[in-house]
Amino acid sequence: RIQPQEYLLIEQLNFRFAPTEAGKTVTLGFARVRNTSTTQVLRSAKNESAEGDADGVEHTVVIGAGGIVNYERRTHVRFHNIAINPAKLDKVTWEDFKKDPQPTFLRLSKLLDGDSEPARKFIRDTLGEDYREKLTPFAAAKRLFRAIKAQFYYEVTDIYLPSTVLQSKRGQCTAGARLMCALLRQIGIPARTVGGFFVYQSGKGHEGHQMCEFYFPNIGWIPCDPTPDEHPQPGGNLYQFGYQWQTNQLWAGYADAALYETGVRTGLLRGPKPIAHDAKYTLQKLNEPKTP
Numbered sequence: 001r002i003q004p005q006e007y008l009l010i011e012q013l014n015f016r017f018a019p020t021e022a023g024k025t026v027t028l029g030f031a032r033v034r035n036t037s038t039t040q041v042l043r044s045a046k047n048e049s050a051e052g053d054a055d056g057v058e059h060t061v062v063i064g065a066g067g068i069v070n071y072e073r074r075t076h077v078r079f080h081n082i083a084i085n086p087a088k089l090d091k092v093t094w095e096d097f098k099k100d101p102q103p104t105f106l107r108l109s110k111l112l113d114g115d116s117e118p119a120r121k122f123i124r125d126t127l128g129e130d131y132r133e134k135l136t137p138f139a140a141a142k143r144l145f146r147a148i149k150a151q152f153y154y155e156v157t158d159i160y161l162p163s164t165v166l167q168s169k170r171g172q173c174t175a176g177a178r179l180m181c182a183l184l185r186q187i188g189i190p191a192r193t194v195g196g197f198f199v200y201q202s203g204k205g206h207e208g209h210q211m212c213e214f215y216f217p218n219i220g221w222i223p224c225d226p227t228p229d230e231h232p233q234p235g236g237n238l239y240q241f242g243y244q245w246q247t248n249q250l251w252a253g254y255a256d257a258a259l260y261e262t263g264v265r266t267g268l269l270r271g272p273k274p275i276a277h278d279a280k281y282t283l284q285k286l287n288e289p290k291t292p
Contacts, residue, residue, distance in 0.1 A: 006076060006285075006286040007076070007283045007284060007285055007286060008074060008075070008076055008283070008284040008285075008286055009074070009075045009076075009281065009282075009283055010072065010073075010074050010281070010282045010283075010284065011072065011073045011074075011075070011279070011280075011281050012070070012071070012072050012279065012280040012281075012282075013028055013069075013070075013071045013072075013277070013279050014068075014069070014070050014071075014277060014278050014279070014280075015028075015063075015068070015069040015070075015274040015276075015277045016067055016068055016069075016274060016275050016276045016277065017063050017067035017068075017069070017272055017273075017274050017275060018067055018272075018275060019066055019067045020067075021063050021067050021272045022063050022064060022065055022066065022067055023062065023063060024062070024063050024271065024272055025060050025061065025062055025063070025271060026060070026061060026063060026069060026270065026271030026272060027059070027060045027061075027270040027271055028059050028060075028061060028069075028071055059071065063271075063272070067275070069274075076286070084222060084242040086138070088219070089138040089216060089219065089222070090136050090138045090139065091136075092136065092137055092138060092216045092217065092218075092219065093136065093137070094132050094136075094137060094188065096137075096216075096217045096218070097137070097188060097189070097190075097217060099217060100217035100218070101190070102190035102215050104190075105185070105190035105191055105192050105215060106185050106188065106190055107185070108182065108185055108186070111160070111161065111178065112162060112178060112181055112182040112185065113161060113162055113163050113182060114162060114181075114182035114183055114184075114185050114186030115186060116162070116163035117163075118162075118163045118166040118167060119162055119163060119166060119182060119183060119186055120186070122147070122166055122183065123144070123183060123186060123187060126143050126144055126147045127140055127143055127144070127187070131187070137188075137189055137216070138216075140187060140189070141184060141189060141214060141224075142238060142241060144180065144183050144184065144187075145180065145224055145226055145236070145238065145241050146235065146236030146237065146238065147236060148176060148179060148180060148226045148228065148236070149226065149228070149229060149232060149233070149236035149237050149240075150232050150233065150234060150235055150236035151169060151232065151236075152165070152169050152170065152171065152176065152228035152229075152232065153169060153170045153228055153229070153230065153232060154170075154171075154172060154227065154228040154229055154230045155170040155171065155172065155228075156172050157170060157171055157172065157175070159171055159175060160174050160175050160178055161178075162178055162179045162182040162183070165178070165179050166179065170228065171228055172227065172228070173209050173210045173211065173225075173227040174193075174210045175228070176211075176212075176225075176226035176227045176228050177193040177194075177210045177211050177212045177225075177226060177227075178193055179226065180212040180224065180226040181193050181212050184212075184214050189214050189215070189216075190214065190215035191212060191213065191214040191215070192212070192213055192214075192215075192221075193210055193211070193212055194210070194211060194212070194213055194223075211223060211224065211225040211226070211227070212224050212225070212226055222242060223242065224240065224241045224242060225240035225241075226240070227240070
């Protein structure tokens with residue numbers, strides 16, 4: 001991990017209830033900010049323990065006058081650039097996963113249907129029937145990534161289900177992330193979708209994004225960004241597989257589609273039903289720490 005940069009993440013959750021609900025209590029949920037390969041949590045408001053993979057942090061609040069609830073959480077996060085060592089990763093074997101299986105991140109769901117026939121066919125066509133005998137896990141992951149980059153076109157759609165994405169051959173970041181995650185889980189490599197913000201190199205602004213991370217025993221979580229390209233190259237590319245600026249400056253938070261099927265990082269847990277709500281996320285750059 002190199003070139004760390006500190007930011008203040010501000011999460012704002014706003015609910016509007018019927019005026020008659022004023023004075024009643026509601027319980028709001030904030031996802032815990034993960035300690036992932038790309039993000040290190042430093043501290044958060046109210047001394048919350050914000051690290052880990054638990055479902056989230058709950059807060060009970062009173063609905064204000066006029067039926068309004070405004071809640072804010074501030075968290076200091078640190079970005080790191082990541083440099084991977086392909087030679088080291090290529091030494092990991094399929095047997096190694098038996099010692100550290102990470103079953104949570106192998107689970108498939110209705111949003112990650114890696115066991116569907118379109119997914120199975122894509123894996124067969126990309127890796128071959130006997131890939132476990134001929135390919136290392138790292139080589140298999142690279143082939144799947146390159147195949148997505150070569151065969152899929154970037155298009156803003158509302159299609160996110162991996163089996164449907166495989167049929168349409170189009171999608172955006174969420175579609176690519178869920179597809180890669182589902183395919184990796186299907187072949188036995190722990191994986192998760194992660195989402196949040198990436199910061200432009202110029203420092204002028206940020207944008208919501210989603211990508212994928214996969215897990216190797218004794219190494220940890222490895223980032224990759226399988227967002228389809230607008231103009232796919234024959235044979236695909238590995239530009240966003242591991243080290244690259246967009247991946248490395250991503251705030252990787254809470255968006256594992258198999259664990260949290262709504263895909264929402266904040267929300268209402270218990271209490272009266274709101275009339276309307278919205279969530280906003282902003283990043284403010286703090287003093288840049290020195291590279292160790």
